[in-house]
Amino acid sequence: xxxxxxxxxxxxxxxxxxxxxxxxxxxxxxxxxxxxKIKSISEGIFLAxxxxxxxxxxxxxxxGNIKIDKPLTIKGIDNPILDGDSQFEILTISSEEVHISGLxxxxxxxxxxxxxxxxxxENVNSGxxxxxxxxxxxxxIYLAKANNIKVINNFIRANGSKEASSGNGIHMWNxxxxxxxxxxxxxxxxxxxxxxxKQAKINNxxxxxxxxxxxxxxxxDSCTYISNNFISNSAGxxxxxxxxxxMTQNRFADNWGAAAYGLLLKDITNSQITKNQFIRxxxxxxxxxxxxxxFENNLFEKNxxxxxxxxxxxxxxxxxxxxxxxxxxxxxxSRQNFNTFSKNFWSMYEGYDLDKDGFGDVPYRPVxxxxxxxxxxxxxxxxxxxxxxxxxxxxxxxFPVLTPETLLDAFPLMREx
Amino acid sequence: xxxxxxxIKFELQNSIRSKWIIVYxxxxxxxxxxxxxxxxDSAKASLTLTNLILIVIPLVSIIxxxxxxxxxxxxxxxxxxQPIDRKSLFIGLYLGNTxxxxxxxxxxxxxxxxxxxxxxxxxxxxxITLLIGIFLTLIFTAISFWIGxxxxxxxxxxxxxxxxxxxxAVLYDGILLLIIYSFREYPIENFAxxxxxxxxxxxxxxxxxxxxxxxxxxxxxxAVFNKFFGSSLGIIVSFSMLVVWFIIPFLFGMRRFLKKDF
Numbered sequence: 194x195x196x197x198x199x200x201x202x203x204x205x206x207x208x209x210x211x212x213x214x215x216x217x218x219x220x221x222x223x224x225x226x227x228x229x230k231i232k233s234i235s236e237g238i239f240l241a242x243x244x245x246x247x248x249x250x251x252x253x254x255x256x257g258n259i260k261i262d263k264p265l266t267i268k269g270i271d272n273p274i275l276d277g278d279s280q281f282e283i284l285t286i287s288s289e290e291v292h293i294s295g296l297x298x299x300x301x302x303x304x305x306x307x308x309x310x311x312x313x314x315e316n317v318n319s320g321x322x323x324x325x326x327x328x329x330x331x332x333x334i335y336l337a338k339a340n341n342i343k344v345i346n347n348f349i350r351a352n353g354s355k356e357a358s359s360g361n362g363i364h365m366w367n368x369x370x371x372x373x374x375x376x377x378x379x380x381x382x383x384x385x386x387x388x389x390x391k392q393a394k395i396n397n398x399x400x401x402x403x404x405x406x407x408x409x410x411x412x413x414d415s416c417t418y419i420s421n422n423f424i425s426n427s428a429g430x431x432x433x434x435x436x437x438x439x440m441t442q443n444r445f446a447d448n449w450g451a452a453a454y455g456l457l458l459k460d461i462t463n464s465q466i467t468k469n470q471f472i473r474x475x476x477x478x479x480x481x482x483x484x485x486x487x488f489e490n491n492l493f494e495k496n497x498x499x500x501x502x503x504x505x506x507x508x509x510x511x512x513x514x515x516x517x518x519x520x521x522x523x524x525x526x527s528r529q530n531f532n533t534f535s536k537n538f539w540s541m542y543e544g545y546d547l548d549k550d551g552f553g554d555v556p557y558r559p560v561x562x563x564x565x566x567x568x569x570x571x572x573x574x575x576x577x578x579x580x581x582x583x584x585x586x587x588x589x590x591x592f593p594v595l596t597p598e599t600l601l602d603a604f605p606l607m608r609e610x
Numbered sequence: 611x612x613x614x615x616x617x618i619k620f621e622l623q624n625s626i627r628s629k630w631i632i633v634y635x636x637x638x639x640x641x642x643x644x645x646x647x648x649x650x651d652s653a654k655a656s657l658t659l660t661n662l663i664l665i666v667i668p669l670v671s672i673i674x675x676x677x678x679x680x681x682x683x684x685x686x687x688x689x690x691x692q693p694i695d696r697k698s699l700f701i702g703l704y705l706g707n708t709x710x711x712x713x714x715x716x717x718x719x720x721x722x723x724x725x726x727x728x729x730x731x732x733x734x735x736x737x738i739t740l741l742i743g744i745f746l747t748l749i750f751t752a753i754s755f756w757i758g759x760x761x762x763x764x765x766x767x768x769x770x771x772x773x774x775x776x777x778x779a780v781l782y783d784g785i786l787l788l789i790i791y792s793f794r795e796y797p798i799e800n801f802a803x804x805x806x807x808x809x810x811x812x813x814x815x816x817x818x819x820x821x822x823x824x825x826x827x828x829x830x831x832x833a834v835f836n837k838f839f840g841s842s843l844g845i846i847v848s849f850s851m852l853v854v855w856f857i858i859p860f861l862f863g864m865r866r867f868l869k870k871d872f
Binding site: 579 | 780
């Protein structure tokens with residue numbers, strides 16, 4: 194009898210606790226497994242209440258487009274695959290607080306009108322995608338009018354062959370306060386794409402072998418880009434029409450080709466490009482229409498041109514950079530110069546430092562006559578390294594007639610910083 | 611064959627005694643050693659070294675060769691009194707002159723890099739530099755033999771040699787630049803490339819550029835250069851042109867020597 198009473202008591206308490214939990218919306222857990230009762234994700238979402246957790250077990254789920262319109266946490270266990278069958282968008286999220294992790298997305302279909310993505314957040318103010326894998330999707334992660342989203346630790350790869358028929362790895366349009374970190378993006382059109390985005394933090398990402406740009410942004414002010422790697426993208430990295438951009442400790446490497454740039458800056462103002470590495474690019478940085486920006490402590494190594502500075506750029510400061518073993522240090526298209534080069538290290542500097550203050554006593558002129566010639570007449574490039582060209586360069590640097598007279602580093606460093 | 615090896619042996623002893631070759635080798639040794647020990651990036655060091663080689667080797671080879679020919683005219687006359695084959699004598703003299711130059715150069719570069727402790731991983735640019743040096747020595751010695759046996763007057767011959775070197779090393783590029791500039795409205799890439807292959811010094815320069823990182827820089831200028839510099843086609847064409855540049859002056863010089871009335 195006593196035993197029986199005990200049993201009833203525990204049951205009641207459990208029941209009360211359960212009721213209490215659901216009242217306070219702590220959420221319950223729904224397990225989706227092809228072998229169990231709830232077989233599809235759509236069914237799981239239909240059954241779930243707000244703030245529930247959906248656990249998706251191993252399996253391939255081909256359910257067309259899945260819409261998520263309530264706050265849910267969705268976790269994958271043993272890499273469940275969500276397949277878009279090459280025609281659908283996979284997850285469309287229109288609710289706050291949707292957190293996704295551990296899923297694998299395959300084959301979101303190509304659709305130029307709807308821009309299908311593996312995961313789309315639209316009109317939401319919070320959410321996250323983490324630890325997920327994206328293979329062969331049109332767009333990987335698509336954020337439209339979304340704020341406070343975190344995109345962390347994802348692996349995104351596509352096998353696009355044509356620029357026109359592939360989408361971006363991580364696409365952001367009209368967003369605020371986005372964090373994109375530790376993602377690996379390969380084979381998309383643009384690795385990371387931002388348009389009308391404010392205050393995004395793009396950290397520790399790796400963009401490689403994308404069909405166009407590793408990173409591409411426009412009209413995106415006050416964003417920071419820290420410790421990213423952009424390697425072997427077919428056109429490098431291009432950023433345009435933005436203010437207050439901070440780019441630090443990034444690595445831009447191996448972007449070779451006629452229209453490939455380590456970093457292309459167009460109409461960028463009040464920005465800081467510091468401590469980056471530009472290695473083995475056709476052009477390290479191409480600067481057009483940029484004003485009041487600082488280029489500090491960057492390393493330029495083995496580039497064709499370390500810097501191409503167009504004459505419509507004003508009041509930029511280049512200081513404490515190291516220019517090592519480039520074929521050309523700086524190229525420009527005018528005799529006018531409105532920018533300042535000071536206290537950089539130039540490996541091609543041939544001056545001396547008699548007063549031992551660490552700065553060369555003779556100013557260094559980074560714009561060579563030959564680089565000006567190539568700008569005007571490209572076939573002259575066959576004469577690279579020729580003795581005649583060297584003599585011309587020396588003559589020009591003694592009496593600058595054609596190269597910009599004021600573009601010089603009056604305090605070239607004697608040692609690399 | 612026996613005669614050729616005998617002549618080479620004799621010339622080797624002769625040139626070691628003259629100490630010319632030792633100074634020449636020593637300069638290369640010191641240069642290589644300094645460049646590779648002060649420059650951490652061996653590719654860049656070999657670029658600088660190659661730039662120097664492109665100027666120094668043709669100059670030294672051509673002057674050394676012409677002087678050698680004029681100094682050994684009497685000796686040749688003496689030897690030709692004996693019933694020996696003129697062809698063998700010419701080959702013997704040629705190899706006897708080039709071998710010490712090549713030995714000295716190769717040995718000093720190898721020792722210089724070894725002493726500066728360059729790792730074997732960066733061997734490729736050094737090998738290319740060596741190859742370029744060897745070919746330039748062969749080519750310019752052949753040219754100098756042609757000059758030496760063609761022009762009897764010593765001063766005239768030496769002057770021709772220096773002018774020839776100057777035109778190959780400097781003047782040619784100047785004229786080429788002028789032409790490229792005058793015809794810049796036309797698609798002149800093919801011509802510019804061909805013109806570079808005609809001059810042995812430019813050819814050696816292009817051959818080195820091909821294998822250096824700068825090769826990719828060429829992609830900037832468009833399809834023609836990209837195709838040439840970006841594939842093995844460039845290496846094959848420029849290498850065979852180097853061989854042609856060695857064979858033609860050598861044969862001309864030999865023809866001259868065979869017919870010459872001493």
